[in-house]
Amino acid sequence: MLILFHILLFFMIIGSIVAIETKNMLSAVIAVGAVGFGVSLMFLFLGAPDIAITQVIVEVLSLVILIRATVYIDNRAIERKFDSFAIITGLLFLGFFIMAAVWAFGDMTPFGEPLMRVSRRYLSGTAAETGAVNAVAGVILDYRAYDTLGEAMVLFASILGALVILRNRGKKPVVK
Template identity: 70%
Template sequence: MALFIVILILMIAGSVVAVEIKNMLSAVIAAGIVGFGVSVMFLFLKAPDIAITQVIVEVLSLIILIRITTNADNEAIEKKIDNFANIVGLIFVGLFVAFCFWAFVDMTAFGTPIMRVSQHYLSAGLEETGAANMVAAVILDYRAYDTLGEAVVIFTSILGAFVILRSRGKKKLTEKDMEKVGIPE
């Protein structure tokens, strides 16, 4: 319990730095602190599958984020402080935290889960599926539709990224079109 609190406080410090620092490369790397802290938490929360996945995904997402921060201006835009956005953001965050406190009253205490459905997975999973890893049994046998949906989502996301990024098949814009769209030069 104390270990979890220490790692969570480290993650809060990392996220405060990621939100408030001016240099974008530093912000991205501070977000990496939060990701690796999450993976250490997964390891101590007895979830080794997710810990492995989170470490590697974090490395790959850091590479992608550093890729978009380099060859661009990585300084924050701080000409004038936007008071309206700050006030609206703080109001939303306050409402959100208040609703969370309201919801936590009805939850069970930390460490005592309600396992009406998954008790069956633990007690009969080996006989019904033959897999020793219960997480693999759940994602590929009991709830394989969820995995199919995940595959479709990631397929669609890469399709979208390719459509946005590629410009080979597109016709060259004429000057008239540029005026119509309003691109400044």
């Protein structure tokens, strides 16, 4: 199982490198789709079918949004000039994050042995206390429904922002 996870993660990293470095924007977007489906497969093997379903569907819709709304307009690549300052800064940040992560992993619980103080309670009590067999649904909509309300409002606000930005009518013409 561990080897499978490593292979999938390598596949995702290669997919992200292709997505970042390729010249053609359409293939960049499709490579992001490959990374997303890899993530979804990983969720499935990690015992999270709820998230695997959601990830596949969201991946399809985000691919359609990226292709139809942006790449469809203008497919030209821009990277003509070699911008050494930005590349050095980016690589510096990459190295910094990996170093900080390796430093921080010393204090974390090892992979495969999570701290499940409150989760044990959720798992053993979900059918009796909420009536939902699916523990994730029980946590989302009963134990932590207030959190879900907040996240639904965040989604509402982001969609509202997109609609306000895209609206054309009702704008006053600029006086010259």
